[in-house]
């Protein structure tokens with residue numbers, strides 16, 4: 442795989458390749474290019490998931506027409522697909538290089554940095570993040586609402602779930618929209634904060650799991666968005682990142698329309 | 706195109722979360738949590754997530770300011786420290802050492818905090834030492 446990337450970079454078929462390299466003991470996203478070919482030896486393929494798709498979009502906005510490669514997998518492809526549906530990247534500019542297609546044995550497991558083992562309080566009052574949509578749906582209605590509310594009230598409003606999300610890119614984020622959410626106050630308005638985001642993830646979330654990993658309060662966000670998107674799938678037969686048109690839901694309420702960052 | 710990710714440590718509180726700075730063409734454009742950092746394991750609070758904003762802020766102080774006749778003026782470190790020292794000396798002479806308090810920071814090293822309390826006790830002569838976590 443390294444050889445292939447090297448030859449693409451050398452021939453100019455690819456201007457730069459976004460992968461990972463070890464810096465101070467951490468696998469850190471790194472841009473490999475013709476100028477630093479020797480560094481390709483240090484390419485790491487099993488780093489934890491980072492929002493490389495966002496970095497790709499930022500680079501393409503600053504230098505359109507650039508030909509980029511990015512280390513990734515099926516999830517990366519779906520994220521880029523969502524970004525291209527929303528005009529954030531042009532699909533012909535990015536090529537996803539999946540190490541599995543070259544040498545799966547080389548890849549090994551992704552480095553896991555935090556294993557979520559729910560403690561006794563979370564098990565009694567909250568929701569085990571490892572459960573599936575059906576298991577939660579099977580709970581009694583009141584109990585389910587109570588458990589979700591317990592999870593939501595832990596939120597520290599760090600906006601990490603939005604910041605790390607590869608498919609969150611709206612110019613004016615609804616989570617900062619005064620009519621929907623009050624900004625600048627610490628206690629999060631529950632459950633509205635989480636539900637507004639959940640609605641916005643309908644038709645977009647590609648289930649990468651990064652929001653949940655970034656959540657300091659260990660709220661089962663991925664599960665919430667899975668539920669929302671199972672409804673989108675059921676009602677509209679729309680599968681995020683695989684369907685090629687814009688999702689059926691792009692308007693929220695009367696006035697707030699998803700307005701995107703201009704691509705230039 | 707130059708895009709660099711630079712590991713660093715959040716400067717806002719004593720927790721010391723690991724962050725990654727996104728630097729595109731020489732400009733700091735964003736912050737990410739360091740997912741393998743033992744302190745924060747991939748999470749950050751709202752301050753850490755927005756570190757790049759204060760670095761790029763036009764309000765950021767890049768040199769010491771000294772107030773002369775009610776207005777701030779840019780000064781060198783030597784000038785600023787001299788002014789502070791002179792004022793401390795005159796306050797201590799007039800009102801005694803306990804009119805001064807020293808507030809240290811959870812974000813400093815143990816050694817720096819040690820030096821600060823030493824400064825308070827040995828140089829100024831007061832036990833008024835406290836730190837930001839109790840403010």
Ligand code: SF4
Pocket residue numbers: 602605606607608609642645646647648649650651652653663666
């Ligand atoms: S799983 Fe979370 S971070 Fe990933 S696309 Fe969905 S909402 Fe965004």
Ligand code: SF4
Pocket residue numbers: 595596597598599600601602603652655656657658659660662
């Ligand atoms: S990452 Fe978690 S704690 Fe932070 S705003 Fe999102 S839900 Fe709240």
Ligand code: SF4
Pocket residue numbers: 715716717718719720721722745749750751752753754
């Ligand atoms: S991210 Fe927040 S908790 Fe972490 S060091 Fe910075 S201010 Fe402290």
